[in-house]
Every structure is written in C-alpha cells, then in structure tokens.
Amino acid sequence: MPALKKYRCDLHIHTCLSPCADLDMYPRALVAGSIKAGLDVIGICDHNAAENAGYVMSAADGKGLTVLPGMEITSREEVHILSLFENVEPLYTLQKIVYEALPGVNDENVFGCQAIVNEHDEVEGVSEKLLIGSTTLSLETIVETVHDLGGIVIAAHVDRESFGIIGQLGFIPDTLSLDALEVSYRTNPAEFMKKFPELSRYPFITSSDAHRIEDIGRACTVLEIRQPTIEECLKAFGGSAGRRIVEP
Amino acid sequence: MTLADIAKKLNLRVLCCTDRLDRVVSGGYVGDLLSDVIANSRAGDIWITRQSHRNIVAVASLKEHAAVILALGKEPDDETLEKATDEGVPLIVTNLSGFEVAGRIYELLTRS
Numbered sequence: 484m485p486a487l488k489k490y491r492c493d494l495h496i497h498t499c500l501s502p503c504a505d506l507d508m509y510p511r512a513l514v515a516g517s518i519k520a521g522l523d524v525i526g527i528c529d530h531n532a533a534e535n536a537g538y539v540m541s542a543a544d545g546k547g548l549t550v551l552p553g554m555e556i557t558s559r560e561e562v563h564i565l566s567l568f569e570n571v572e573p574l575y576t577l578q579k580i581v582y583e584a585l586p587g588v589n590d591e592n593v594f595g596c597q598a599i600v601n602e603h604d605e606v607e608g609v610s611e612k613l614l615i616g617s618t619t620l621s622l623e624t625i626v627e628t629v630h631d632l633g634g635i636v637i638a639a640h641v642d643r644e645s646f647g648i649i650g651q652l653g654f655i656p657d658t659l660s661l662d663a664l665e666v667s668y669r670t671n672p673a674e675f676m677k678k679f680p681e682l683s684r685y686p687f688i689t690s691s692d693a694h695r696i697e698d699i700g701r702a703c704t705v706l707e708i709r710q711p712t713i714e715e716c717l718k719a720f721g722g723s724a725g726r727r728i729v730e731p
Numbered sequence: 732m733t734l735a736d737i738a739k740k741l742n743l744r745v746l747c748c749t750d751r752l753d754r755v756v757s758g759g760y761v762g763d764l765l766s767d768v769i770a771n772s773r774a775g776d777i778w779i780t781r782q783s784h785r786n787i788v789a790v791a792s793l794k795e796h797a798a799v800i801l802a803l804g805k806e807p808d809d810e811t812l813e814k815a816t817d818e819g820v821p822l823i824v825t826n827l828s829g830f831e832v833a834g835r836i837y838e839l840l841t842r843s
Contacts, residue, residue, distance in 0.1 A: 560784045561763075621808065622784065644766060652786040653765030 485709045489729055492711075493517065493703040494526030494650045495565055502595035502615050504694040507699040509600040510535060510542035512696060518548055520700030522710045526567050526690070528555040528639075530614045531585055534607075537571045545599035549711040554580060555639060563631065563639035563646040565665065566629040569713045571577035573632035580628060584620045587613030622648075626660055635713055636660070636722075637668040640667040640692060641682075648691050655682065663688050663720050668702035669702040671693065671731050683693060686720040689731045707731040732840060733757055734798050734821060737777070741825065744801065748810060748821040752841055756797045756840065761833050765790050772796065777836060780830050785811040791820045798822070802829040 497504040498513055513655050517525045525543075527536040527550060543550045553567035568574045588611055589597055597610040601608035620628075629636045641664045641703045644650035655661070663686040672687035688704040708715035708726050718726035738745055740772045745752065757775030763782045772778060774795035780787060783805055788821045791799045792797035798821035801807060807815070807822055825832050 500735060565740070582812045646762065650764055652767050652784055653790050654786065654788060656784075 485677075487623075487707050487709055487725055488708050489521040490549075491521060491700075491703050492524040492526070492706055493520070493522050493555075493691050493693070493700050494637070494715075495528050496525050496693045496699060497529055497555075498539060499596070499598045499600055500525060500529040500532050500610060500614070501533045501694065502530070502582075502591070504529075504595075504597060505696065507696055508694070509598070509604055510602050511604055513539060514542040514546060514548060514562060515674065515698070516696040516699045517543075520548060520702045520703075522526070522700050522703060524549045524551065524706075525699075526551045526553050526565070528565050528567070530555050530630060531557055531615050531616075531618060532597070532610055532612065533574045533582050534536065534573070534610060536574060538599075538601045546722060551711070551713070551716075552566070553634070554578070555612065556577070556625050557619070557646070558625055559617055559618045559619050560622055560647045560651050561617050562622055562644060562651045564622065564623060564625050564629075565637040565639045566634045566712065567637070567716075568632070568634040573634060576642040577628065577632055577634070581618055582612060584618040585612055585616060586616075586619070587616045589613050589615070610617060611697050614715065622652075622656075622659060633713070635662045635717060637663045637665050637688065639665050642666045642670045643727055647677070648723075659675070662717060665690055666731075667692060673731075686722075686728060687731065688720075688728065704731060734777070737836060737839060740839060741827070742831065744824045746807065746822040746824060747816040748819050751821050755795045756823070756836075758840065759833060759836055760796075761829055769794065779833050779836075781805055781829065783807045783811055785814050788814040788818055790821050792818050792832065796820070800825055800832060802827060802832055825841060841843060
C-alpha cells in the first residue's frame with residue numbers, strides 16, 4: 484500500500500458545459516490549468532450535468548493529475564450539492580436521474596453555451612437541458628441517491644447566501660448525512676465557524692468553484708491520504724487511520 | 732385580525748393545526764431564503780413562501796410566526812406537514828401567487 488502523502492485537491496471546478504463558465508474551460512485547457520496551479524487532484528462538478536467529466540479524465544491521463552468526476556446538483560430547495568465519484572459509470576446513472584428531474588430547455592443567448600468538448604478539443608455537441616435551473620429532487624433524495632451510487636456528498640459554498648444550504652434553509656437539518664461542507668475562496672473554515680460554531684462537527688474543505696482557467700486552485704484543500712480515491716478522501720474527512728485534512 | 736378571518740376572507744386551505752386559527756396576525760413577511768426570514772421576520776407575522784422543506788417549520792416555530800402560507804398551490808413535503816402538525820405551526824396553501832396573497836393580506840391588516 485502506498486505511503487501517506489499530501490495531495491493538493493481542488494474538488495469543485497466547472498467545465499465549458501456549465502452555462503456560466505468560460506468556453507475556454509474545455510478539458511485539455513482545464514487539465515493544463517490545474518497542473519499549472521500545482522494541483523494533484525481535481526473534481527469536475529458542472530451544474531446538473533456530467534457529459535464532460537469523462538473527457539477531462541481522458542485529457543488528464545498519464546499527466547499525474549487525478550480527476551474525480553462529479554456534479555453540482557441543484558436541489559428543489561435551490562441548494563447546491565457537490566457529488567464526487569471514482570469513475571464515470573455511477574455518475575452517468577446519476578446524470579439520468581438528474582436529467583429526468585430537470586425541467587426546461589436552455590436558451591444559450593440568455594444563459595450561455597453548454598458545450599460538450601472531448602479531450603482533443605473537438606465539440607461533441609451541446610446539452611439542451613436548462614442546466615442553470617433547479618431539479619425537482621429534494622436535498623434528502625439527492626444525498627441518499629449519491630450515497631447509494633457510492634459517491635461522496637458535500638454541501639457547496641455554505642458561506643454564500645445564494646444557493647448555499649444555510650442561506651436557503653437557515654440551518655443544516657441534522658438528519659442530512661453530508662460528508663463535508665465546502666466554504667468558498669472568499670472565507671476559510673475558522674472564520675466561517677465564528678458565525679456558525681454548531682457546524683464544527685462537520686469536516687470542512689475549500690475549493691475554487693472555478694468558472695475560468697485563471698481561477699483554478701484559488702482555493703484548495705490539502706489531504707494527507709495514501710492514494711487519491713473516494714475511500715481515502717472519506718477517511719481524511721473522518722480523520723481516521725492517519726488520514727486527515729491538512730488544510731484549510 | 733385572526734388567522735381564521737384571513738383564511739375565510741381569502742379562501743385559503745388550512746392543512747393542519749385548525750385549532751390554532753384564533754391566533755392574531757400582526758404583520759407579514761415574504762421570503763424563500765430562510766436565513767433572511769430568520770433575520771428579518773417578526774413574531775406574529777404570517778409568512779408567505781415557496782420553500783416547502785421541513786426547515787420552514789423550525790423557522791416559523793423559532794420566530795413565533797402566526798402561520799406559514801405556501802403560495803401558488805405549493806404542497807408541503809410529507810415530513811414538513813408531519814412536523815408542522817407536531818409543532819403546532821399552521822400550514823396554509825393558496826393558489827394565489829406570493830405577490831397577490833401578500834397584497835390581499837396587507838390590505839386586510841391595514842384596513843382592520
């Protein structure tokens with residue numbers, strides 16, 4: 484088994500599939516930007532969509548960068564939830580569930596283009612779904628579905644009023660099994676917990692939520708783990724068997 | 732003005748806690764961001780929202796709201812209704828939009 488090592492992780496990055504992200508965030512450019520930012524692990528989390536995640540994994544192949552494919556799901560309460568997996572199969576199952584629960588058609592002149600681009604910079608198509616919208620899935624259903632598929636669930640940018648769980652719901656329901664909370668690059672866990680001391684029971688991570696190449700890695704989490712897998716990440720969140728969150 | 736008066740005049744559908752319709756409504760608040768509702772609403776308010784997560788019951792209970800109105804025919808989640816019944820928070824549904832129901836209640840409260 485590999486020795487414990489520190490991994491720099493930015494687990495919340497958008498690609499050009501997200502309507503609000505730059506078109507420059509195509510898989511090969513995103514991978515190059517992540518390596519330049521000194522990252523070891525990245526998470527791909529487009530809004531309610533996963534079509535580019537596999538292409539980012541292919542683009543990173545053999546480059547010493549681990550890609551955890553995932554999705555930033557919008558619950559019906561308008562809360563953003565990050566899900567991360569080890570490979571794309573369970574993510575594609577999640578994609579089906581999310582698309583069935585996501586009404587509306589995108590107008591790219593209004594919300595932006597939703598480009599599916601492969602690892603060779605070729606446009607494979609566009610997603611017609613209204614990715615900026617909310618699913619009809621409840622927070623509880625999303626958490627349960629992602630866990631059933633073997634993924635991890637992180638409440639996104641909990642410090643932000645818009646689409647953050649505390650802004651939307653006032654507080655985190657204690658029955659919700661979140662694996663961690665993410666704070667945005669605007670703050671840090673210590674600062675955030677001054678306002679919400681009751682949340683100290685959760686593990687905290689921070690990520691860039693990058694929508695542009697230059698924002699990749701503007702916040703990241705350092706995990707001491709044996710290898711960059713979902714299981715090891717969970718151990719680090721739980722502080723078990725020597726794994727830990729080193730920063731933030 | 733009591734909840735019963737408002738419910739009757741606006742033909743609202745009360746889902747639970749019908750024994751609490753004698754509560755006096757002193758004002759109102761409209762909001763779907765629960766953090767905002769916690770920060771800015773007052774005791775005795777009738778709270779109008781589109782949010783149906785069960786946290787609305789905790790917020791209404793904490794802030795001592797007279798009742799929660801779910802606008803535009805929004806039905807609460809089962810567990811929301813269950814929690815509201817347990818905690819004595821009247822949940823009310825209307826087909827009116829938030830704008831319209833707020834306007835009508837404002838009119839009733841300022842006239843009375």
